Amino acid sequence: MSFENLASSDIPAILFVLLFLGLMIFFALSGRKKAYQPTREIPAFDRLRQVIGLAVEAGKRLHLTLGRGGISGVEGASAVIGFTVLERFARVASVSDRPPIATSGDGTLAILSQDTLRKTFKTIGVESQYDPAFGQLSGLTPMGYAAGTLPIFYDAQLAATVFAGHFGSEVALLTDAAGQNDVLVLAGSDSLPAQAVIYATAEQPLIGEELYAAGAYLKAGPMHLASLRAQDILRWILVLAIIIGAGLKFLGFL
Amino acid sequence: MRLKIPLSVSIVIGVGVVVLLGYFIEIPVLAIVQQVLLEWALILAAAALLVGVINLLSVHFRRVSGRQKNGAYSMILVSSLLLTFALGALFGPKSDLSLWVFNHVQVPVESSLMGLLAVVLAFACVRMLWRRLNPFSLLFLATVLVMLLGAAPIMGIEIPGLHGPDGLRALIAQVPAVAGARGILIGIGLGTIATGLRVLMGADRPYGG
Numbered sequence: 001m002s003f004e005n006l007a008s009s010d011i012p013a014i015l016f017v018l019l020f021l022g023l024m025i026f027f028a029l030s031g032r033k034k035a036y037q038p039t040r041e042i043p044a045f046d047r048l049r050q051v052i053g054l055a056v057e058a059g060k061r062l063h064l065t066l067g068r069g070g071i072s073g074v075e076g077a078s079a080v081i082g083f084t085v086l087e088r089f090a091r092v093a094s095v096s097d098r099p100p101i102a103t104s105g106d107g108t109l110a111i112l113s114q115d116t117l118r119k120t121f122k123t124i125g126v127e128s129q130y131d132p133a134f135g136q137l138s139g140l141t142p143m144g145y146a147a148g149t150l151p152i153f154y155d156a157q158l159a160a161t162v163f164a165g166h167f168g169s170e171v172a173l174l175t176d177a178a179g180q181n182d183v184l185v186l187a188g189s190d191s192l193p194a195q196a197v198i199y200a201t202a203e204q205p206l207i208g209e210e211l212y213a214a215g216a217y218l219k220a221g222p223m224h225l226a227s228l229r230a231q232d233i234l235r236w237i238l239v240l241a242i243i244i245g246a247g248l249k250f251l252g253f254l
Numbered sequence: 255m256r257l258k259i260p261l262s263v264s265i266v267i268g269v270g271v272v273v274l275l276g277y278f279i280e281i282p283v284l285a286i287v288q289q290v291l292l293e294w295a296l297i298l299a300a301a302a303l304l305v306g307v308i309n310l311l312s313v314h315f316r317r318v319s320g321r322q323k324n325g326a327y328s329m330i331l332v333s334s335l336l337l338t339f340a341l342g343a344l345f346g347p348k349s350d351l352s353l354w355v356f357n358h359v360q361v362p363v364e365s366s367l368m369g370l371l372a373v374v375l376a377f378a379c380v381r382m383l384w385r386r387l388n389p390f391s392l393l394f395l396a397t398v399l400v401m402l403l404g405a406a407p408i409m410g411i412e413i414p415g416l417h418g419p420d421g422l423r424a425l426i427a428q429v430p431a432v433a434g435a436r437g438i439l440i441g442i443g444l445g446t447i448a449t450g451l452r453v454l455m456g457a458d459r460p461y462g463g
Contacts (some may be wrong), residue, residue, distance in 0.1 A: 133313045
């Protein structure tokens with residue numbers, strides 16, 4: 001491989017990804033010695049932790065909906081966060097009378113949600129209680145997905161529902177129905193229209209990168225904390241770059 | 255054959271790295287391998303769609319056979335799915351019968367839900383103030399009102415300072431809305447890169463490995 005094969009416009013992108021990777025590895029290694037806690041409080045995750053504990057005691061169910069974005073595109077990242085949340089749900093609630101359920105609007109997400117649940121049930125030794133129906137495909141078009149998911153908020157006796165994935169404005173039908181049934185709604189998405197709708201309709205909206213911090217706040221592993229620290233540093237670098245760029249442009253240097 | 259954990263993780267990491275490098279480095283062999291891998295992903299996604307539909311069918315069939323609450327709705331879903339599938343299989347997806355089902359069942363139902371969505375959003379804005387009364391919610395609602403009222407002349411009358419290219423609506427849409435959206439998108443972009451790198455490193459394994 002020679003550097004001549006690198007397109008000049010791609011070099012900053014490669015450097016950025018390598019810097020990100022380096023910071024993640026550095027923080028993961030240094031985090032072994034000293035435990036890092038996220039400094040910014042996100043009330044939605046505090047509330048979710050409370051409700052997860054209460055749900056098992058009250059015999060209520062936890063629900064996760066993964067959206068309809070699929071896994072092969074950029075929108076797949078938000079669904080991967082959803083799988084992390086689902087794994088945490090399953091660890092806490094799989095031994096209860098009402099194990100967690102996941103719904104999605106894409107075949108790949110449905111299979112992966114089943115796989116995540118099966119793997120977690122197996123890890124904690126309750127694989128016999130696993131049922132493929134815990135990971136459901138609820139519809140394939142935006143409105144079909146909403147219509148297929150709606151009955152869960154009325155029938156499944158939920159304590160909390162988390163929306164993590166790619167949605168459109170149809171998510172309002174779901175968050176509103178969940179809210180009306182006294183279900184804690186914690187919602188985040190990679191889609192801007194969905195975020196605007198979620199801000200108005202969800203009890204605990206997650207804006208922008210807050211969704212991607214779910215793993216760190218739900219204690220899903222040291223690499224989640226390390227990547228959150230790397231994100232924080234790179235965000236500040238980008239903010240400084242934007243401010244400096246705007247200043248240079250204003251002064252006529254760019 | 256069932257894959258052992260290290261092998262499945264190795265395959266995911268290997269494929270991920272090859273596809274990622276394919277975006278950055280212009281080597282013909284790498285481009286071909288990347289293209290083949292992406293085509294495989296598309297084929298697998300199509301197969302997953304079929305598996306998902308079978309899952310949907312089985313979940314609702316169990317509700318019907320178990321006489322569960324609201325089983326009638328599941329019965330309608332199962333029979334509609336089978337009927338639509340049969341029509342598509344027998345006459346083709348572009349036949350008059352298939353198109354009739356699409357135009358006279360699916361389109362009206364989805365349009366109705368879209369209409370319902372507008373009402374739900376209007377009520378949601380009011381409920382948001384009741385649930386979360388703070389300056390940000392008030393700002394959100396005020397912005398929504400300005401954008402709605404400024405979308406078109408009110409009863410044919412354009413309000414100076416609100417409508418038009420120099421009005422308040424255009425100013426909000428072009429400056430603070432774009433700035434806010436870019437800020438949110440930068441956050442999402444960083445989160446997406448972090449998630450992708452965790453998958454590439456095998457720290458996140460949404461594939462059961």
